[in-house]
């Protein structure tokens with residue numbers, strides 16, 4: 001498919017592969033053992049422009065657009081999904097919220113350092129009682145106190161919450177107003193009191209952790225409010241639209257990584273005197289994986305093309321995210337079967353990839369939530385792209401690059 005892409009894209013894919021093979025893959029197990037975030041590798045990836053594709057050069061991005069972003073994420077995820085654990089924080093939701101909803105001063109102060117990998121980012125929307133119903137069930141509140149806000153409550157699953165230098169945190173300034181009462185803040189947990197992060201044990205990376213956050217009158221200066229009070233949910237939803245295209249790319253990379261491992265293993269593993277790839281039932285499994293991957297790739301790339309063209313993408317991004325995350329689940333499960341008992345051993349990465357496929361299925365809008373959105377659009381109850389062009393927010397991607 002690379003032959004059909006703009007000519008710079010395959011070259012970007014090659015440079016990601018070289019970086020992953022020479023710098024990341026040899027070092028990452030060491031960081032995992034030490035439970036240490038690889039800040040130096042994140043900075044190198046930032047310096048190479050791997051987090052800046054959807055941001056214009058004026059803020060330190062490359063302006064290459066969403067097609068470059070999805071290809072970069074697909075390639076990182078194919079080669080070692082753990083290293084994609086900071087992609088949303090460095091090149092996705094966190095800087096996108098600031099770029100979409102921030103003032104010129106806020107953008108200049110925060111965005112270039114985040115996408116350069118110099119500042120570690122975070123985005124804290126989810127709470128223990130509010131995942132899919134993020135705004136409706138949100139309990140965290142922010143109260144104005146002179147020239148600061150004081151935020152109290154808790155957040156759940158904030159990836160890199162224990163490491164971040166800067167982050168986006170959503171809290172209610174008007175608890176009675178539902179989604180219209182949600183305000184977004186740029187937070188700096190190392191600078192201000194009242195912020196505690198507690199990493200959550202998971203089967204995923206030990207270096208790129210997600211945390212529960214406990215906020216006790218956590219101080220945020222008024223100048224760090226993003227947009228006006230009540231605009232926070234609009235900003236985060238717009239940023240998550242880009243996030244869905246990108247999470248589809250991660251899921252695609254996981255599926256391809258599992259498929260490639262399965263193909264290699266099927267050629268190597270001898271059973272009854274034959275490589276197992278000679279068995280037609282194994283061939284059927286490999287063919288099913290190949291078909292699912294090509295379909296997901298077409299959807300993820302189409303979403304990126306729509307985003308780069310400034311077209312409405314909510315519906316297509318949901319379809320792509322759903323399909324790619326189903327494909328990741330299917331391919332990691334099938335690859336594990338092809339590996340037999342060894343598929344469960346941590347010696348082979350296919351066991352690890354399966355856990356990440358589950359995350360892609362649930363994170364940033366679960367599979368069921370995507371299905372509801374797609375079906376309500378089909379039935380005419382709620383058109384998925386009804387807000388297109390009405391957000392009043394800056395557009396990301398090529399249109400932004402041309403600014």
Ligand SMILES: Cc1cc2nc3c(=O)[nH]c(=O)nc-3n(C[C@H](O)[C@H](O)[C@H](O)COP(=O)(O)OP(=O)(O)OC[C@H]3O[C@@H](n4cnc5c(N)ncnc54)[C@H](O)[C@@H]3O)c2cc1C
Pocket residue numbers: 123124125126128130131132133156157158159160202204210359362363364365366367368369372
């Ligand atoms: C490792 C990890 C990292 C994460 N990182 C971040 C982060 O950095 N920042 C952040 O803010 N969040 C983060 N999240 C949170 C993630 O986005 C949520 O887990 C996700 O939105 C789902 O919310 P939930 O887990 O509360 O599930 P719930 O909302 O409780 O859903 C439970 C089940 O109900 C289903 N369901 C929900 N609504 C409907 C419906 N209308 N119809 C049918 N079924 C429905 C869901 O599909 C799911 O199967 C992370 C999560 C994980 C696991």
